[in-house]
Amino acid sequence: MWQPFTEDHQQFRKTVRSFAEKELAPHAEEWEAEELFPNWVFKRAGELGILGAHFPEEHGGAGLDYWFSVAKAEELPHCRAGGVSMGLLVQSDMATPCISDLGTKDQIEEFLKPALAGDKIAALGVSEPAAGSDVAGIRTVARRDGDDYVLSGQKTFITNGTRASFVTLLAKTAPDKGAHGCSFFLVPTDLKGFGVAKKLKKIGNKSSDTAELFLDEVRVPRRYLLGEENQGFMYLMQNFQTERLIAAVGAVAGAFQVMEYTINYGKDRVAFGKPIIKREVWQHKFVDLYTKLEGAKAFNYKCVDHYNEERYVKKQPLSFETVKLISMAKILAGDVAHEVMDACLQFHGGWGYIEDYPIARAWRDQRLLRIGGGTTETMKYYLAKLMGF
Numbered sequence: 001m002w003q004p005f006t007e008d009h010q011q012f013r014k015t016v017r018s019f020a021e022k023e024l025a026p027h028a029e030e031w032e033a034e035e036l037f038p039n040w041v042f043k044r045a046g047e048l049g050i051l052g053a054h055f056p057e058e059h060g061g062a063g064l065d066y067w068f069s070v071a072k073a074e075e076l077p078h079c080r081a082g083g084v085s086m087g088l089l090v091q092s093d094m095a096t097p098c099i100s101d102l103g104t105k106d107q108i109e110e111f112l113k114p115a116l117a118g119d120k121i122a123a124l125g126v127s128e129p130a131a132g133s134d135v136a137g138i139r140t141v142a143r144r145d146g147d148d149y150v151l152s153g154q155k156t157f158i159t160n161g162t163r164a165s166f167v168t169l170l171a172k173t174a175p176d177k178g179a180h181g182c183s184f185f186l187v188p189t190d191l192k193g194f195g196v197a198k199k200l201k202k203i204g205n206k207s208s209d210t211a212e213l214f215l216d217e218v219r220v221p222r223r224y225l226l227g228e229e230n231q232g233f234m235y236l237m238q239n240f241q242t243e244r245l246i247a248a249v250g251a252v253a254g255a256f257q258v259m260e261y262t263i264n265y266g267k268d269r270v271a272f273g274k275p276i277i278k279r280e281v282w283q284h285k286f287v288d289l290y291t292k293l294e295g296a297k298a299f300n301y302k303c304v305d306h307y308n309e310e311r312y313v314k315k316q317p318l319s320f321e322t323v324k325l326i327s328m329a330k331i332l333a334g335d336v337a338h339e340v341m342d343a344c345l346q347f348h349g350g351w352g353y354i355e356d357y358p359i360a361r362a363w364r365d366q367r368l369l370r371i372g373g374g375t376t377e378t379m380k381y382y383l384a385k386l387m388g389f
C-alpha cells in the first residue's frame with residue numbers, strides 16, 4: 001500500500017502533536033477570549049523546526065519534503081483553536097514560500113530566515129476593501145521614485161496583521177495593466193507611513209489577529225521588490241496553490257478530530273434509555289461522513305503528491321493540472337468539513353451551541369475555509385476557465 005509518510009515524518013508528526021496538545025491547547029480558551037495568541041508561539045514553533053521543515057537548508061529550513069508540511073497541518077488542529085493553526089500556517093505556508101522561490105540572498109537573510117526561526121512574524125497582504133476575489137482589481141499603488149518605490153493604499157483581512165514584522169504585499173506597479181501590472185514587495189511594518197487601521201472582530205478563528213492596514217506614501221527600497229516587476233499576479237497564483245492545499249489538508253484533519261470526540265460524546269449521552277450513538281440514524285450519518293472525509297483526504301494526498309513532485313523533486317512551477325486539482329481539493333474539503341462540523345454540532349444538541357464545548361468553536365472556525373484564500377465560487381469560476389467551458 002502507498003504510504004507517503006516515513007519514520008522521520010512520523011517522528012516530526014509527534015513533535016507537532018505534542019506542541020499542539022501540551023503547549024497550545026491548554027491556553028486555547030484564554031487566547032480565544034483575548035482574541036490573540038502570544039508571539040512566543042511563533043518563536044517556539046521555530047525552535048521546534050515546525051515552521052521551516054519543508055524549506056531548503058540554505059534558506060533556514062530543514063531541507064525536507066512537502067509531506068512534512070502535511071504532517072504539521074494535520075497535527076496542529078490538536079491545539080483546538082483554529083486561529084492558532086491559521087496564524088502559524090500563514091507564517092510557514094502562505095507569506096513565506098514565495099520568498100524562498102523568488103528572494104535574493106539578502107531578502108532570504110533579512111526576511112525568510114528570521115521568519116522560519118520565529119524571530120520575525122510574517123503576513124500576506126493581498127486583499128483590499130474593494131478587491132478580494134478579483135485580485136487584479138487591487139488599488140494599492142507602488143510608484144517608482146529614484147531608488148525607492150512609494151506605496152499607498154489599503155489592505156484588509158490580513159492575518160497576523162496587527163503584529164507582523166513584515167508583509168509580503170501585492171501592489172500595482174502599472175495600474176493600467178490589470179493583472180499584468182502587479183508586483184510583490186517585502187514591506188517591513190516599521191517603515192514610516194505604514195500602520196494598522198484596525199483589528200477586525202471575527203465570528204471564528206478568534207485567537208488569530210486579522211487587521212486592516214494602511215500605507216500612506218511608504219518608501220520601500222527597491223531591494224525589497226520580490227522577483228520581477230509586474231510578475232506579481234503570476235507569482236501569487238502559484239503561492240495561492242500552496243495556501244489552498246495546506247488549508248484543505250488542515251481542514252480535513254480537523255474534521256476527523258471533531259468526529260472522534262463527537263462520537264465519544266455520543267457514547268455517554270443518553271436519551272430515551274440509550275446512548276445516542278446507538279441510534280441507527282446517527283450511525284449511518286457518521287459512516288457517510290467518514291466516507292466523505294476519507295475521500296477528501298485521499299484527494300488531498302493526490303494533490304500533495306503532484307505538488308511535491310513538481311515543486312520539490314522537479315523544482316518547476318506547478319502545472320495547470322495541479323492547479324486544477326488543488327482548486328478542486330479546496331472546494332471538496334470546504335464542503336465536507338462544513339457538513340461534518342454541522343452534523344457534529346447537531347449531535348451535541350443544545351450543548352453544541354454553548355461555548356464551553358469545543359464543537360462550538362470548531363463549527364465557527366471551519367466556516368472560513370470556503371471564503372479565505374479564494375472563495376468556493378471563485379475556485380469554480382477559475383476551474384470553469386481552466387477546463388475550457
Ligand SMILES: Cc1cc2nc3c(=O)[nH]c(=O)nc-3n(C[C@H](O)[C@H](O)[C@H](O)COP(=O)(O)OP(=O)(O)OC[C@H]3O[C@@H](n4cnc5c(N)ncnc54)[C@H](O)[C@@H]3O)c2cc1C
Binds near residue numbers: 130132160
Ligand atoms: C479571517 C480571514 C482571514 C483572511 N486572511 C487573509 C490574509 O492573511 N491575507 C489576505 O490577503 N487576505 C486574507 N483574507 C481575505 C480572503 O482571501 C478574502 O476574503 C476572499 O478572497 C474573498 O474576498 P472578499 O471577501 O473581498 O469577497 P468578494 O470578492 O467581495 O466576494 C463576495 C461574494 O461574491 C462571490 N464571487 C466573487 N467573484 C465571483 C465569481 N466570479 N463568480 C461567482 N461568485 C463570485 C464570492 O464567492 C463571495 O461569495 C482573509 C479573510 C478572512 C475572513
